[in-house]
Amino acid sequence: MFRKLCIANRGEVAVRIARAARQAGARTMCVVSSADEGAPWTEEFDETVCIGGPAPGSSYLRADAVVQAARQAGCSAVHPGWGFLAENARFAALCEQHGLTFIGPRPSIMERMGLKWPAKVAMRAAGLDLTPGSEGLLETVEEAVSVAESTGYPVILKADAGGGGRGMRICHSADEVRTEFPSARAEAISAFGNGAMFLEKYVTGGRHIEFQVIGDSYGAAVHLYERECSIQRNHQKLIEESPSPALDDATRKALGERAAQAAASIGYTGAGTIEFLMHPEGEGATAGKLCFMEMNTRLQVEHPVTEMVTGIDIVREQLRVAAAGPLGFTQQGVSLEGHAIECRINAEDPSDGFKPSPGKVDVFDIPLDQGPGRVRVDTHMTEGAEVSPYYDSLIAKVIVHAATRADAITTMENTLGAARIEGIATTIPLHLAVLGSPEFRSGQYDTRTIPGWPA
Amino acid sequence: MSQVHAKRELRIVALEDGNVGLASPDVGEFAAALPRGATLSPGMTAGVLHQLGKSFELVVPAGAGGAIVSDPPKSMMAPVGFGTTLYRLDPEGIAAGGAGVGAASSGAAGDGLFVRAGQSGRVWHSPAPGEPVFCTAGSTVEAGQALCLIEVMKTFSTVPYKAQDGLPARGKVVRWIVEDGGDVESGMPLLEIEPA
Known part of the structure; x- marks a missing residue:
C-alpha cells in the first residue's frame, strides 16, 4: 500500500478519499487553493499544500503544481477524485513520469475512452449495442446526409473530441445537416484542435x-x-x-x-x-x-x-x-x-x-x-x-x-x-x-x- | 544545476505584527534564500523556486523593501506552498541600514556555489577605473586570488577567493551576480562559481 497519498481534489470527495486512505494505512496530503486553506474539512488530512489561488485554473486544474506538491510532500500516489484533473490523460502521464502512481486507468486508456468514436468501436467489439449512426468518422457533408437519411431524423452531429456541447448540433433535415456540418466541424477544430465528426440518431428521453x-x-x-x-x-x-x-x-x-x-x-x-x-x-x-x-x-x-x-x-x-x-x-x-x-x-x-x-x-x-x-x-x-x-x-x-x-x-x-x-x-x-x-x-x-x- | 527559466514576482502580504511579508507565488522548492539582515528592494532577486525541473527567479515586487528580519529555511531546498511567507521585512530597515542598500543586484541566485560578500558596500570588478577586471565569467580562481574590491565609506578592501563554505580549491567563475559599481549586503552572493 502507499505510504502517503496525494489527494488532488477538494471538499466532499477529498474527505471521502481520505477515509479510505486512513483505513488502508496511508497518510494523506491534500492540495488546496488559498480559498480552501484552513477550512474545517482540511483537518481530515495529515497535511495540506497550497498550490494556488481560488480560481480552479490557478490551483486544482494545474497539473504541474499538483505533481510538484505531491513530490515535495513525499507522496507515492495521486488520487484525482472526480472533475478537475480526473480524466486528464496528460496529468496521469505526468504523474507516471515523476514516479507517482495515478489512481485510475493508464493514460492511453483514458485518452482512448475520452475520444467518442474509438470508445464506441471498443465497446461494440465487446458486444455492447450502440445508438444507430455513422460507421466511423465522417469525411464529407454528403456522407453525413446519407447516414442521416438512413437512421432517420432527428440526428446529432458530434465532435470526436467533444465536450461541453461544443461541436454538437441537432439536425431535423438534410438541409440542416448541410448547414450545420461545416460550422460544427469549425467549432470542434477551434475548441479541441480536432475536426473529426460523427453522427448518431438523436434520442430524447429514455x-x-x-x-x-x-x-x-x-x-x-x-x-x-x-x-x-x-x-x-x-x-x-x-x-x-x-x-x-x-x-x-x-x-x-x-x-x-x-x-x-x-x-x-x-x-x-x-x-x-x-x-x-x-x-x-x-x-x-x-x-x-x-x-x-x-x-x-x-x-x-x-x-x-x-x-x-x-x-x-x-x-x-x-x-x-x-x-x-x-x-x-x-x-x-x-x-x-x-x-x-x-x-x-x-x-x-x-x-x-x-x-x-x-x-x-x-x-x-x-x-x-x-x-x-x-x-x-x-x-x-x-x-x-x-x-x-x-x-x-x-x-x-x-x-x-x-x-x-x-x-x-x-x-x-x-x-x-x-x-x-x-x-x-x-x-x-x-x-x-x-x-x-x-x-x-x-x-x-x-x-x-x-x-x-x-x- | 537547473536552468533558470523565468522570473516570478514574490507576493506582498501584510503580517500580523505590522511587518511586510514576501510570499511564494507558487508551490515548489525554495532555494538560494537571502540571509537575515540583508536588505531587499524592488527588482532584486531574492531566491529561486524550483518546480518540476523548471526554476523561477523570485523577484521583489514594486512597493516592497526593507531588511529581512526572518531566518532563511534550514533546508537548501525548502518545500513551500502558494502563499507561504518566505521573508519577513522590517520596512524601517531601509533607513536604518544606511548606505548599504543592496539595490543593484539583479542577477539570479540559483542553487549553485557562491562567493558571498563579507561586508556591505559597493562592488568594483577592477582595481581602478579603466583597468582590466580581476576576473570574469570563465576565469579560473584559486585561494588568495583577488576577485573584486568592496568600497565601504571611501575605504577599499580586496575580496580574495577562499576555498571555504563548500567552495572548491580551484573554481571557475560562472557569472557575476553583482554588477560593477553595484551595492551588496553582507552575506549576499557576489559571484557564482563552479569547480574548475
Missing part, C-alpha cells in the same frame, strides 16, 4: 443507466451492477438509485457481464463507469435497448449507492488495484442486497431558479437514525463552515439503504424531512417533491422531466 466496473492489473474485471441516474436537471444528476427499477434480473445480469467483458477487453484497470441510454418507446428497433453512451474513467459522484447494495468499498478497491494488488473479490462474490438511493444536496435555491447559495452554514444536522433503513452522509460540511462561491455547489450526499425500494424512499423522506441546514438554501425541497411524486414511487420516470417538480 433512461440513464450506468454499470460500475473495476479491473486490476492482472486482466480481471468485474461489474458491481448498475445505477439508475435518470433524475436530472440540466444534465446534472440529482438522485441515483441501485438497482434500477427499469431492469429485470436477466437483463441486469446479461448487461453487467457484457460491461465487465468490455472493461476486460480494453485492459481496463481501476474503477470506471459504462453509461447507457435505455431508448424510449417509439425508437423503433432500439426501443427498450440499452445503447452505450460513454465510459467515465474515474470514480463517480454516485458511487456510494453501489457501495451500499454490494458492501464493497470502491475507493478502497481503487487503492488496492493501483498498489498492484489483485481485486479483493470475484464476480461470484458480488451480490446485490436491498435498495439504495442517493440525493445530492446542493447549495442552490430551488425557489429562485436554482440560484447558487454560498455562505456560512449556521446549522448543519442530517440525522442518521430516522429509519427504517440505514443512512450514510458523505459531506465536508460542518456547523460554521463556509460554502465557497468558487466551486461546485454540492454540499452533501445523503445515501440510504433498506430492504426494499419503498423502505428506501421512506428512509430518505424521513431523513431529509428531519434535516436542518440553515444559513444557506439547499435543494432538499426539490428532493422531497420528487420522492413524494407518483412517477418516482412507481419507478416510471425518464431524463426529460423531474417528477413532482414543475418544469
Whole structure:
C-alpha cells in the first residue's frame, strides 16, 4: 500500500478519499487553493499544500503544481477524485513520469475512452449495442446526409473530441445537416484542435443507466451492477438509485457481464463507469435497448449507492488495484442486497431558479437514525463552515439503504424531512417533491422531466 | 544545476505584527534564500523556486523593501506552498541600514556555489577605473586570488577567493551576480562559481 497519498481534489470527495486512505494505512496530503486553506474539512488530512489561488485554473486544474506538491510532500500516489484533473490523460502521464502512481486507468486508456468514436468501436467489439449512426468518422457533408437519411431524423452531429456541447448540433433535415456540418466541424477544430465528426440518431428521453466496473492489473474485471441516474436537471444528476427499477434480473445480469467483458477487453484497470441510454418507446428497433453512451474513467459522484447494495468499498478497491494488488473479490462474490438511493444536496435555491447559495452554514444536522433503513452522509460540511462561491455547489450526499425500494424512499423522506441546514438554501425541497411524486414511487420516470417538480 | 527559466514576482502580504511579508507565488522548492539582515528592494532577486525541473527567479515586487528580519529555511531546498511567507521585512530597515542598500543586484541566485560578500558596500570588478577586471565569467580562481574590491565609506578592501563554505580549491567563475559599481549586503552572493 502507499505510504502517503496525494489527494488532488477538494471538499466532499477529498474527505471521502481520505477515509479510505486512513483505513488502508496511508497518510494523506491534500492540495488546496488559498480559498480552501484552513477550512474545517482540511483537518481530515495529515497535511495540506497550497498550490494556488481560488480560481480552479490557478490551483486544482494545474497539473504541474499538483505533481510538484505531491513530490515535495513525499507522496507515492495521486488520487484525482472526480472533475478537475480526473480524466486528464496528460496529468496521469505526468504523474507516471515523476514516479507517482495515478489512481485510475493508464493514460492511453483514458485518452482512448475520452475520444467518442474509438470508445464506441471498443465497446461494440465487446458486444455492447450502440445508438444507430455513422460507421466511423465522417469525411464529407454528403456522407453525413446519407447516414442521416438512413437512421432517420432527428440526428446529432458530434465532435470526436467533444465536450461541453461544443461541436454538437441537432439536425431535423438534410438541409440542416448541410448547414450545420461545416460550422460544427469549425467549432470542434477551434475548441479541441480536432475536426473529426460523427453522427448518431438523436434520442430524447429514455433512461440513464450506468454499470460500475473495476479491473486490476492482472486482466480481471468485474461489474458491481448498475445505477439508475435518470433524475436530472440540466444534465446534472440529482438522485441515483441501485438497482434500477427499469431492469429485470436477466437483463441486469446479461448487461453487467457484457460491461465487465468490455472493461476486460480494453485492459481496463481501476474503477470506471459504462453509461447507457435505455431508448424510449417509439425508437423503433432500439426501443427498450440499452445503447452505450460513454465510459467515465474515474470514480463517480454516485458511487456510494453501489457501495451500499454490494458492501464493497470502491475507493478502497481503487487503492488496492493501483498498489498492484489483485481485486479483493470475484464476480461470484458480488451480490446485490436491498435498495439504495442517493440525493445530492446542493447549495442552490430551488425557489429562485436554482440560484447558487454560498455562505456560512449556521446549522448543519442530517440525522442518521430516522429509519427504517440505514443512512450514510458523505459531506465536508460542518456547523460554521463556509460554502465557497468558487466551486461546485454540492454540499452533501445523503445515501440510504433498506430492504426494499419503498423502505428506501421512506428512509430518505424521513431523513431529509428531519434535516436542518440553515444559513444557506439547499435543494432538499426539490428532493422531497420528487420522492413524494407518483412517477418516482412507481419507478416510471425518464431524463426529460423531474417528477413532482414543475418544469 | 537547473536552468533558470523565468522570473516570478514574490507576493506582498501584510503580517500580523505590522511587518511586510514576501510570499511564494507558487508551490515548489525554495532555494538560494537571502540571509537575515540583508536588505531587499524592488527588482532584486531574492531566491529561486524550483518546480518540476523548471526554476523561477523570485523577484521583489514594486512597493516592497526593507531588511529581512526572518531566518532563511534550514533546508537548501525548502518545500513551500502558494502563499507561504518566505521573508519577513522590517520596512524601517531601509533607513536604518544606511548606505548599504543592496539595490543593484539583479542577477539570479540559483542553487549553485557562491562567493558571498563579507561586508556591505559597493562592488568594483577592477582595481581602478579603466583597468582590466580581476576576473570574469570563465576565469579560473584559486585561494588568495583577488576577485573584486568592496568600497565601504571611501575605504577599499580586496575580496580574495577562499576555498571555504563548500567552495572548491580551484573554481571557475560562472557569472557575476553583482554588477560593477553595484551595492551588496553582507552575506549576499557576489559571484557564482563552479569547480574548475
